[in-house]
Amino acid sequence: MTISERSMNRPVGIKPDPSKKPVYLTKAQREQLALQDEIADQKRCHEHLQAKYNCPSSDNHYCGKNRKRDRDRNSDRDRDREKEPNRVRLENPAEKELEAIHEQYLGSKKPKKRVITSSAKLRSSFDWQNSEDTSRDVNPLYQNPHEARPHFGRGFFGGIDRREQKKLAIKNEREMQEEIWKKGGVEATAVEAAALKKKEQNADLYDTFDMRVDQHWTDKKLEEMTERDWRIFREDYNISYKGSRIPCPMRNWTESKLTTELLKAVERAGYKKPSPIQMASIPLGLQQRDVIGVAETGSGKTAAFVLPMLNYITRLPPLSEENEADGPYAVVMVPTRELAQQIEDETVKFAHYLGIKVVSIVGGQSIEEQGFRIRQGCEVVIATPGRLLDCLERRYCVMNQCNYVVLDEADRMIDMGFGPQVVGVLDAMPSSNMKPKNEDEELDEKKIYRTTYMFSATMPPAVERLARNYLRNPAVVTIGTVGKATDLITQHVFMVKESEKMFKLQRFLDELGDKTAIVFINSRKRVDTVAKNLDKSGYRVTTLHGGKSQEQREISLEGFRTKKYNVLVASDVAGRGIDIPDVAHVINYDMPNKLEAYTHRIGRTGRAGKTGVATTFLTLQDTEVFYDLTQMLIQSNSHVPPELARHEASKLKPGSIPGRPPRRNDIVFTH
Numbered sequence: 001m002t003i004s005e006r007s008m009n010r011p012v013g014i015k016p017d018p019s020k021k022p023v024y025l026t027k028a029q030r031e032q033l034a035l036q037d038e039i040a041d042q043k044r045c046h047e048h049l050q051a052k053y054n055c056p057s058s059d060n061h062y063c064g065k066n067r068k069r070d071r072d073r074n075s076d077r078d079r080d081r082e083k084e085p086n087r088v089r090l091e092n093p094a095e096k097e098l099e100a101i102h103e104q105y106l107g108s109k110k111p112k113k114r115v116i117t118s119s120a121k122l123r124s125s126f127d128w129q130n131s132e133d134t135s136r137d138v139n140p141l142y143q144n145p146h147e148a149r150p151h152f153g154r155g156f157f158g159g160i161d162r163r164e165q166k167k168l169a170i171k172n173e174r175e176m177q178e179e180i181w182k183k184g185g186v187e188a189t190a191v192e193a194a195a196l197k198k199k200e201q202n203a204d205l206y207d208t209f210d211m212r213v214d215q216h217w218t219d220k221k222l223e224e225m226t227e228r229d230w231r232i233f234r235e236d237y238n239i240s241y242k243g244s245r246i247p248c249p250m251r252n253w254t255e256s257k258l259t260t261e262l263l264k265a266v267e268r269a270g271y272k273k274p275s276p277i278q279m280a281s282i283p284l285g286l287q288q289r290d291v292i293g294v295a296e297t298g299s300g301k302t303a304a305f306v307l308p309m310l311n312y313i314t315r316l317p318p319l320s321e322e323n324e325a326d327g328p329y330a331v332v333m334v335p336t337r338e339l340a341q342q343i344e345d346e347t348v349k350f351a352h353y354l355g356i357k358v359v360s361i362v363g364g365q366s367i368e369e370q371g372f373r374i375r376q377g378c379e380v381v382i383a384t385p386g387r388l389l390d391c392l393e394r395r396y397c398v399m400n401q402c403n404y405v406v407l408d409e410a411d412r413m414i415d416m417g418f419g420p421q422v423v424g425v426l427d428a429m430p431s432s433n434m435k436p437k438n439e440d441e442e443l444d445e446k447k448i449y450r451t452t453y454m455f456s457a458t459m460p461p462a463v464e465r466l467a468r469n470y471l472r473n474p475a476v477v478t479i480g481t482v483g484k485a486t487d488l489i490t491q492h493v494f495m496v497k498e499s500e501k502m503f504k505l506q507r508f509l510d511e512l513g514d515k516t517a518i519v520f521i522n523s524r525k526r527v528d529t530v531a532k533n534l535d536k537s538g539y540r541v542t543t544l545h546g547g548k549s550q551e552q553r554e555i556s557l558e559g560f561r562t563k564k565y566n567v568l569v570a571s572d573v574a575g576r577g578i579d580i581p582d583v584a585h586v587i588n589y590d591m592p593n594k595l596e597a598y599t600h601r602i603g604r605t606g607r608a609g610k611t612g613v614a615t616t617f618l619t620l621q622d623t624e625v626f627y628d629l630t631q632m633l634i635q636s637n638s639h640v641p642p643e644l645a646r647h648e649a650s651k652l653k654p655g656s657i658p659g660r661p662p663r664r665n666d667i668v669f670t671h
């Protein structure tokens with residue numbers, strides 16, 4: 001309202017003066033004016049209502065009623081406001097904010113909404129308490145429930161006297177039984193009474209230490225071994241399995257279930273205790289399970305497949321004129337001739353006590369003669385795949401009754417390009433004897449199935465592919481870590497220049513004394529050159545590589561075995577499987593271009609529980625293996641030369657993308 005408008009309702013005592021300009025009113029005057037306006041408004045309203053309803057203002061019933069209702073409504077509202085102070089307060093934004101802060105820091109005072117879970121909905125609730133249960137158990141055993149009476153420090157497990165518990169239980173059983181008999185008016189028969197008495201005696205004799213957790217598995221009989229003991233046993237020998245229905249490993253030779261003749265042969269061989277791979281895989285082989293065995297070099301893998309193979313042959317009818325033309329009962333395939341001959345020796349060691357004939361078929365010898373020997377009848381053939389397939393294709397021999405196959409150093413055979421030959425030989429065997437692909441299918445106990453064994457210290461993907469096609473439900477046995485060198489070998493790596501290698505090699509050979517060493521070189525030509533240089537310098541050196549005739553190779557190896565020569569300079573031909581006792585030092589004059597080859601090469605020392613030393617000369621040309629070698633050295637707690645550790649190639653696996661998180665199959669070693 002403007003000042004001119006207000007002049008219409010001018011306060012009493014303020015005279016209007018039109019000639020004068022509008023005057024400024026003080027606050028008090030304005031308040032007075034507003035009050036007069038309010039009174040005038042109310043008066044007008046009152047008169048208007050009076051005129052409308054024509055009733056005197058003092059005793060107007062409607063108005064009185066209305067006023068009463070308004071008053072009631074107001075008082076109700078006040079009461080509600082008192083009841084809901086929060087709601088009222090929240091209408092004020094400042095208080096609302098204060099309330100929110102309060103809730104944030106001190107929690108809400110509002111009652112929480114009860115969430116009813118679906119399980120709670122289904123839970124039945126009884127409307128009586130446990131204490132209201134007045135029924136009494138007729139069984140005295142449950143009337144006075146047994147209480148644990150701990151006897152700590154008295155030699156009882158968990159402080160519980162289990163013998164006392166058992167005695168109390170049998171006493172209660174007797175009392176109850178007698179009451180039943182009494183009620184039924186019958187007497188216990190002699191048998192029933194004797195049975196009760198026996199139970200009482202047993203409870204009396206009960207051994208409180210029946211749970212012999214204090215006993216180590218070595219002190220237990222086979223039948224006492226628990227699941228926990230087997231777990232500890234497997235951990236003790238670093239044995240791990242993959243596959244279903246795996247039998248327990250054998251703890252010693254007597255528990256092995258090998259035939260008595262074979263056990264005698266094992267004893268004669270001087271094998272006092274089975275090695276971990278033998279403990280784990282012989283029971284599997286005896287069950288004719290297909291096995292993939294991965295174990296360190298020199299850990300006795302040969303006997304691990306030879307013994308169950310011979311055991312299997314003893315169960316078959318001896319070879320006769322009728323079936324000797326059907327070929328051998330078992331075949332072992334290996335990558336190199338030397339290895340074939342070595343396995344032949346190991347097999348003959350056990351087989352000749354059983355009258356089992358073993359023939360090796362390798363290149364470099366007369367194929368006709370070898371074919372003739374097979375046709376004359378032999379239970380076991382040990383062969384390199386190329387020569388064996390040649391024999392089969394030329395019909396010198398057949399595989400009609402061969403149901404036991406061993407692929408030793410399978411990865412090396414694939415690596416050397418023998419994959420098609422291996423497959424060719426496998427396909428020449430009767431496929432009708434393959435186990436069903438579905439592992440749940442029942443095996444016919446009377447039928448002989450093909451058993452396939454695959455062994456190596458390393459197992460790359462190509463071998464796994466072969467395994468998938470030719471092995472059925474294989475049990476994978478791993479001893480220690482796949483691809484890891486044995487801890488018995490001390491590994492040294494030196495960063496050198498090519499020109500320094502010969503000088504350094506001679507220094508190491510000078511320290512040999514009467515011990516023996518194998519020097520590995522990557523090419524045949526360099527093998528000959530280095531051997532010639534060493535020979536000139538007066539060392540007793542012999543060589544072994546694929547370029548030599550079979551006869552020369554055999555003479556060299558035999559000369560080294562008999563210590564006529566104390567240094568063998570060799571190519572990778574000698575890298576796998578060759579078992580020459582007491583090789584003290586393996587020197588990698590050249591670093592191989594794959595870590596698997598490194599593992600096998602250095603594995604020519606530190607065999608059958610003995611220790612050994614491996615020295616490797618590394619140059620800046622070997623960056624391809626820097627990463628893997630560094631990881632291997634770290635893993636085996638060996639010294640990593642600073643130049644190698646610092647090198648870029650040691651930090652990243654060749655072909656990998658920097659910054660990519662490790663894949664599932666990547667092995668990451670920590671320092």
Ligand SMILES: Nc1ncnc2c1ncn2[C@@H]1O[C@H](COP(=O)(O)OP(=O)(O)OP(=O)(O)O)[C@@H](O)[C@H]1O
Binds near residue numbers: 272274295296301578
């Ligand atoms: N239970 C045993 N007790 C004692 N010596 C054993 C036992 N088993 C095997 N050996 C010996 O251990 C040596 C290594 O065995 P073997 O050649 O079978 O090892 P490997 O695991 O096949 O090695 P590689 O991986 O290098 O081929 C052999 O001289 C063998 O006679």
